[in-house]
Amino acid sequence: MAYIEIKDATKWYPHKSGKLRDIFRKDKSFVKAVDGVNLSMDRGEILGVIGESGCGKSTLGRMLTRLEDPTKGDVLVDGVSTAELIKKDPLKFRRTVQIVFQNPFDTFTPRDTIQKILLRPLKHHKIGSSKEERLEIIKKALEAGGLVPAEDIMQRYPHELSGGQLQRISIIRAMFLNPSFIIADEPVSMLDVSVRADIINMLIDLARNHDASVVFISHDIALTRYISDHVAVMYLGKVVEYGTADEVINNPKHPYTKALISNCASIDPFEELATIAIEGEPPTPINPGPGCYFAPRCSMACEECLKKYPERYEVSPGHYACCDRIES
Amino acid sequence: MKAVLSKCLRAFKADGQLRFGVIGVIVLLLVIILAPILAPHDPYSYEFVRLLPPGSEDHFLGTNHMGQDVYSMLIFGVGTSLKVALISALISGALGVLIGGLGGFLGGWVDQVVSEIINIFLMIPTFFLILLIISLFGNSIANVMIVIGITTWPGNAKLMRAQALSLRERTFVRSAVALGETKTQILFKYILPNGIFPVVANTTRSMAGAILTEASLSFLGLGDPNIISWGQMIYQGKSYITSAWWISAFSGIAVILTVIVFYMLGDGLNHVLNPKYNYGRSK
Numbered sequence: 001m002a003y004i005e006i007k008d009a010t011k012w013y014p015h016k017s018g019k020l021r022d023i024f025r026k027d028k029s030f031v032k033a034v035d036g037v038n039l040s041m042d043r044g045e046i047l048g049v050i051g052e053s054g055c056g057k058s059t060l061g062r063m064l065t066r067l068e069d070p071t072k073g074d075v076l077v078d079g080v081s082t083a084e085l086i087k088k089d090p091l092k093f094r095r096t097v098q099i100v101f102q103n104p105f106d107t108f109t110p111r112d113t114i115q116k117i118l119l120r121p122l123k124h125h126k127i128g129s130s131k132e133e134r135l136e137i138i139k140k141a142l143e144a145g146g147l148v149p150a151e152d153i154m155q156r157y158p159h160e161l162s163g164g165q166l167q168r169i170s171i172i173r174a175m176f177l178n179p180s181f182i183i184a185d186e187p188v189s190m191l192d193v194s195v196r197a198d199i200i201n202m203l204i205d206l207a208r209n210h211d212a213s214v215v216f217i218s219h220d221i222a223l224t225r226y227i228s229d230h231v232a233v234m235y236l237g238k239v240v241e242y243g244t245a246d247e248v249i250n251n252p253k254h255p256y257t258k259a260l261i262s263n264c265a266s267i268d269p270f271e272e273l274a275t276i277a278i279e280g281e282p283p284t285p286i287n288p289g290p291g292c293y294f295a296p297r298c299s300m301a302c303e304e305c306l307k308k309y310p311e312r313y314e315v316s317p318g319h320y321a322c323c324d325r326i327e328s
Numbered sequence: 329m330k331a332v333l334s335k336c337l338r339a340f341k342a343d344g345q346l347r348f349g350v351i352g353v354i355v356l357l358l359v360i361i362l363a364p365i366l367a368p369h370d371p372y373s374y375e376f377v378r379l380l381p382p383g384s385e386d387h388f389l390g391t392n393h394m395g396q397d398v399y400s401m402l403i404f405g406v407g408t409s410l411k412v413a414l415i416s417a418l419i420s421g422a423l424g425v426l427i428g429g430l431g432g433f434l435g436g437w438v439d440q441v442v443s444e445i446i447n448i449f450l451m452i453p454t455f456f457l458i459l460l461i462i463s464l465f466g467n468s469i470a471n472v473m474i475v476i477g478i479t480t481w482p483g484n485a486k487l488m489r490a491q492a493l494s495l496r497e498r499t500f501v502r503s504a505v506a507l508g509e510t511k512t513q514i515l516f517k518y519i520l521p522n523g524i525f526p527v528v529a530n531t532t533r534s535m536a537g538a539i540l541t542e543a544s545l546s547f548l549g550l551g552d553p554n555i556i557s558w559g560q561m562i563y564q565g566k567s568y569i570t571s572a573w574w575i576s577a578f579s580g581i582a583v584i585l586t587v588i589v590f591y592m593l594g595d596g597l598n599h600v601l602n603p604k605y606n607y608g609r610s611k
């Protein structure tokens with residue numbers, strides 16, 4: 001059985017039009033930010049999640065970390081439901097599942113020094129038995145992460161460090177808890193191109209040498225292909241294509257993935273991010289459907305597509321796409 | 329601790345308004361402590377010669393209609409003003425921070441209830457509520473302070489609620505949740521310390537408002553008649569404004585100066601307590 005199993009993960013937000021009649025309406029409308037996502041991962045695997053802005057990548061990440069509860073569905077870690085895990089032993093759940101956020105400049109409270117910030121989770125999770133021991137752990141970890149001189153960094157405030165340094169500290173802090181499931185939500189999109197490689201390598205190291213499952217959320221197709229073993233392509237809260245990174249990027253089957261990839265000029269992962277642009281209305285996940293969500297923008301759409309949401313097809317072993325009109 | 333001290337010192341040197349405010353408050357405190365030495369007369373002693381003009385021998389700011397020494401009364405009035413300012417600000421600040429912070433941080437129905445209460449209080453015309461309560465419960469100085477405190481907290485609560493609402497969406501709060509910190513820990517470690525600075529500044533500025541309110545109440549004859557306060561002096565001097573202007577004028581100036589001191593202090597704090605403030609260092 002797979003180590004991580006995402007089962008029908010769904011998050012609907014009530015949609016408020018801001019009008020008084022909202023209160024009286026029975027047929028509430030919803031923002032279907034994430035709508036029935038099924039995925040699985042092995043230990044040591046990196047899964048890339050790509051898609052346009054607003055397709056629900058961050059919402060999925062927040063559900064996986066239980067920063068938000070799913071409307072429906074569950075996530076299993078090693079066969080155990082995270083809903084139960086967090087109820088039974090919240091601290092243990094936090095040690096198992098960690099997240100690295102997009103904005104390193106906002107990841108730490110501006111009032112404390114790095115030393116204070118890093119001491120907190122160690123104390124909270126009873127890692128190290130004395131303050132001296134904990135300081136030693138912090139110093140070693142910072143040095144191993146290339147943050148030298150560690151003593152100097154520890155005395156600094158977050159705003160006195162660069163984005164690259166802060167993001168490395170963020171990963172180091174997550175690693176203190178020795179997690180086996182890590183969500184990285186666009187961890188390099190706010191960083192200078194020159195420091196992205198460091199962060200990417202730390203994440204790869206986490207998967208390969210610490211046997212952790214890593215979800216890598218990104219806009220950047222080239223980078224996602226470089227780092228990921230598998231790739232899931234999301235569109236309006238649903239996974240429309242899934243497979244190994246090479247298969248999905250080199251041989252995309254879903255019209256949406258094709259459009260995404262044709263728009264991405266470069267495949268050098270450390271070049272400036274190529275923006276995704278597809279013709280047609282930008283999508284909104286407010287009560288989408290019926291029919292294929294992509295139909296309004298799809299060049300191959302036909303009448304059938306507007307009637308019901310397409311099935312999932314296995315186009316080749318391990319490569320799935322949700323489209324009724326795939327030419328084989 | 330040493331780092332905090334040196335930071336305070338640097339902020340003090342860099343920010344003019346803060347410096348003015350701090351020095352002003354220190355001067356006011358010294359006046360309170362040294363009042364018996366500074367005041368040449370007992371402000372409660374009534375002399376036979378009344379309405380002496382300023383510059384008279386022995387009464388250099390003159391005397392009032394009861395023959396009390398205006399200068400000595402001013403000196404003893406400092407204590408009243410500061411006491412009113414401090415205690416009412418503490419009541420208003422504590423209520424505002426706790427209620428607003430809880431509402432904004434917890435959200436949901438708690439926040440809805442809190443917002444409604446804040447709105448109701450904001451809609452009530454504060455000064456009339458104060459008048460009403462004073463006339464119902466009597467005009468002792470304690471009542472005046474309490475009533476100012478409980479009528480001004482909604483401003484602080486609104487500020488704190490807005491802070492908490494935006495702070496709880498901040499990445500460092502989310503990452504604290506992801507690291508397993510509890511709601512209470514997050515409220516006291518991240519929400520309150522990062523959100524309190526506009527409230528502290530606002531509270532300090534509203535001390536100026538409290539001094540004015542007390543003066544206004546006294547001016548309407550609703551102050552505590554048993555203590556010496558500047559508002560009381562203005563009120564008493566009102567009837568003599570054409571013949572003995574000095575009674576109202578000097579106490580009026582004292583009110584204005586004290587209000588400015590607290591206003592400056594509040595503004596200075598507002599600059600300095602901002603975490604991005606760089607203590608006069610150029611970037």
Ligand SMILES: Nc1ncnc2c1ncn2[C@@H]1O[C@H](COP(=O)(O)OP(=O)(O)OP(=O)(O)O)[C@@H](O)[C@H]1O
Nearest residue numbers: 013031032033052053054055056057058059060285
């Ligand atoms: N708390 C919320 N309440 C209501 N709607 C929300 C909420 N959070 C997210 N949404 C909506 O859900 C959808 C998905 O948002 P999400 O942030 O997950 O997208 P994303 O793929 O991460 O986008 P980006 O690439 O811009 O980060 C968006 O339409 C967003 O407006």
Ligand code: SF4
Nearest residue numbers: 292295298305323324
């Ligand atoms: S199902 Fe139809 S509309 Fe949807 S992607 Fe396939 S061809 Fe396009």
Ligand SMILES: [Mg+2]
Nearest residue numbers: 057058059185
């Ligand atoms: Mg996002």
